[in-house]
Amino acid sequence: MALVLLFLNIILINFINGLPVSDDDIVIIDNIDNSIDDSDVIDLSSLQPNAFGSPDNESGDALAAWTESSLMNAEETGRYAEGDILIPKYARNGVRDQSFRWPKGHIPYVIEGQYSQQQRDTIMKAIADYHRLTCIRFVPYSGQTDYIVIKSANTGCWSSVGRLGGRQEVNLQSPGCLSKKGTVLHELLHAIGFMHEQSRPERDDFVKVKYENIKSGSENNFRKEDTKRSNDFGISYDYNSVMHYSEYAFSKNSKKTIEPMISGVTLGQREGLSRSDVKKINNMYNCKKDEPQTGWVGSIWQSLFGDKSKYN
Numbered sequence: 070m071a072l073v074l075l076f077l078n079i080i081l082i083n084f085i086n087g088l089p090v091s092d093d094d095i096v097i098i099d100n101i102d103n104s105i106d107d108s109d110v111i112d113l114s115s116l117q118p119n120a121f122g123s124p125d126n127e128s129g130d131a132l133a134a135w136t137e138s139s140l141m142n143a144e145e146t147g148r149y150a151e152g153d154i155l156i157p158k159y160a161r162n163g164v165r166d167q168s169f170r171w172p173k174g175h176i177p178y179v180i181e182g183q184y185s186q187q188q189r190d191t192i193m194k195a196i197a198d199y200h201r202l203t204c205i206r207f208v209p210y211s212g213q214t215d216y217i218v219i220k221s222a223n224t225g226c227w228s229s230v231g232r233l234g235g236r237q238e239v240n241l242q243s244p245g246c247l248s249k250k251g252t253v254l255h256e257l258l259h260a261i262g263f264m265h266e267q268s269r270p271e272r273d274d275f276v277k278v279k280y281e282n283i284k285s286g287s288e289n290n291f292r293k294e295d296t297k298r299s300n301d302f303g304i305s306y307d308y309n310s311v312m313h314y315s316e317y318a319f320s321k322n323s324k325k326t327i328e329p330m331i332s333g334v335t336l337g338q339r340e341g342l343s344r345s346d347v348k349k350i351n352n353m354y355n356c357k358k359d360e361p362q363t364g365w366v367g368s369i370w371q372s373l374f375g376d377k378s379k380y381n
């Protein structure tokens with residue numbers, strides 16, 4: 070009897086796990102103000118001047134040599150600011166040290182890259198995660214002024230931060246940038262408006278940067294943002310963020326370049342958005358999208374996800 074109950078339980082849990090989260094399960098209050106004001110501005114000045122440049126094939130070649138067994142993440146191989154942040158010189162935005170949020174969190178997109186069906190599925194799964202967990206909506210491009218183009222040029226994995234105005238690119242070179250859904254989530258999260266987690270002003274309270282192990286010339290990638298110019302959206306430092314570097318990012322000697330201050334955590338996961346990533350996005354976009362807490366949906370949700378630090 071106990072065995073039968075256990076069996077039924079496993080079937081039930083598998084069934085629930087496989088269920089997509091329907092909009093009925095989540096309370097959405099669409100109260101986003103569409104007008105541009107100061108709070109819509111994303112400050113890019115801390116990236117100056119090395120974030121402004123052109124895509125380069127050397128970054129593409131470095132990524133082509135990268136494999137999944139590497140100690141560092143795919144997007145940590147680029148020669149751009151912090152590895153994967155690039156604001157192309159041809160960006161139309163006249164004010165270079167600012168970008169903006171996307172009105173209503175709607176991001177028109179078009180996929181121009183050459184991808185296999187499986188790689189395309191990886192991109193669509195990442196987009197589905199944003200739709201399921203946040204108010205961000207990637208909408209197929211249909212002539213909007215501001216939009217993103219997902220490309221597969223031989224220039225590595227990179228994105229700008231926030232909305233620049235006009236056409237802007239997110240490059241996801243094949244196959245390196247498509248090997249993990251988290252890399253796609255990561256680059257899209259830059260486009261949504263976020264920087265790297267370890268560049269938060271208070272990061273030295275949470276991680277130790279080991280400069281002696283960093284490749285010469287890559288030290289700038291470990292800069293911190295200015296407290297006055299950054300916004301944590303009320304969310305504390307998150308080791309599990311999909312925006313955090315891996316422990317070996319830009320290492321010259323296969324030793325760690327960044328170490329958590331506490332034991333038992335791993336940095337640089339690229340499996341899915343963390344719970345704090347989700348909250349931060351929804352706070353930035355003034356979106357009230359709550360986890361279900363009550364009722365049978367809420368109790369199952371909390372039992373499955375409530376004590377875990379990430380969704381997937």
Ligand SMILES: [Zn+2]
Nearest residue numbers: 144153154255
């Ligand atoms: Zn990045």
